[in-house]
Amino acid sequence: MPTYKRHGFKWGVNETLQLQREYELLNLPIEKIAAIHQRSVYAIECKVEQEEFERSSSEDETMTNQEYRKECLRQMINEKYKEVDELVKRFNERYPNTRI
Numbered sequence: 001m002p003t004y005k006r007h008g009f010k011w012g013v014n015e016t017l018q019l020q021r022e023y024e025l026l027n028l029p030i031e032k033i034a035a036i037h038q039r040s041v042y043a044i045e046c047k048v049e050q051e052e053f054e055r056s057s058s059e060d061e062t063m064t065n066q067e068y069r070k071e072c073l074r075q076m077i078n079e080k081y082k083e084v085d086e087l088v089k090r091f092n093e094r095y096p097n098t099r100i
Contacts, residue, residue: 005038023053
């Protein structure tokens, strides 16, 4: 029986959103999704059912790999901006006479 690196780990919000994109938008095969997430096919099927994800009905609705990568990068950049904003806010609170 193969071992899966993420077996037994809780599903985080980011991983669940990634699963949703891969399943609903990209229409990736369950086996490929399982490999990406380092989880069993059964774990992916259970999570998809639990979250009530549905496949896209049209090829036009399916994102290309390039679009998917761009969307992932946009999300990562937005998260980093939020982190920087929070750091600037904390800095300004700690050093009120020095603004950045």
